Amino acid sequence: MAAVGRRPRDRVPVAGASRWSAALVLALALALAAQRVSLLHGVSTVLFVHAHPDDETIATGALIAELVARGIRVSLLTATRGEQGEVVPGPLSVLEGTDALTRERERELAGAAATLGIDGRFWLGMPPARATGLPPRAYQDSGMTWIRPGLAGPADDIDDDALVRAPLGEVTADVAALIGLLEPALVISYDNGGGYGHPDHVRMHEAAVAASRVAGVAFAEVVHSEVDDAEWFDLSAHLATVTDALRCHASQLTVDGDGAHIVHSGGQRDPIITAVGLRPL
Ligand SMILES: [Zn+2]
DSSP states (O other): OGGGOSOGGGGHHHHHHHHHHHHHHHHHHHHHHHHHHOTTTTOOEEEEEESSTTHHHHHHHHHHHHHHHTTOEEEEEEOOOOTTSOOOSSGGGGGTTSHHHHHHHHHHHHHHHHHHTOSEEEETTSTTSSOTTSOOOOOBOOOOEEEETTEEEOOSSOOTTBGGGSOHHHHHHHHHHHHHHHOOSEEEEOOTTHHHHOHHHHHHHHHHHHHHHHHTOEEEEEESSOOTTSEEEEOGGGHHHHHHHHHHOTTTEEEOTTSSEEEETTSOEEEOOOEEEEEEO
């Protein structure tokens, strides 16, 4: 009877345990990887850096609404007042090219920011978004021209006060001053192509990246397609909030009757953005 000895099945549980261990290790690795790629893990304050009123809502309105819903404090830095932008044909078109347009766009931005739940708004060049020792300044919208559909380039005539004529070091120092005050855990701005090439967007990407590095703060750029190195957010649940915020920018755009598109002052029709990616740099 002693010949029965060790039976083959004695080894079966050992092999099974090995498989379970491998599965457990894989599950833990996946959990850790998922935690590592989440840019928002542990983040309590975020600063968005944009060039013109309406960019915050068009490009990142749904993301801002999502962060606010998660209890994250969101601040917004806007570089110019969109002075060079066209005006939607209709009752507000008399404002085009006047100082009253500047005031109107400030008012529109205030309404959109409140709708999205933004906690604090700041203008580039105005304290506290101004480098120590420099007098306040209002950076002007640099304007743009269409090189081809969907890609903007520099305007033919650029004012001396235009954002793109200001030294990058000065713009960066202004952004850094605000970062130093707010101490956000994450700064978010355009990608290095400015989304669609607007020179002011590109400038603010450059300044936001440089200022974040100086301050040692994480930076992420907004991307509008699902790419491997970006964290993707489906934010369609915030469509109603974004639509309400878009309607605040009545001098710049119109929400289409289908509730899913906007029509810009120049007539271009785009979908309302409710999904974005964040790519850490
Ligand atoms: Zn813009």
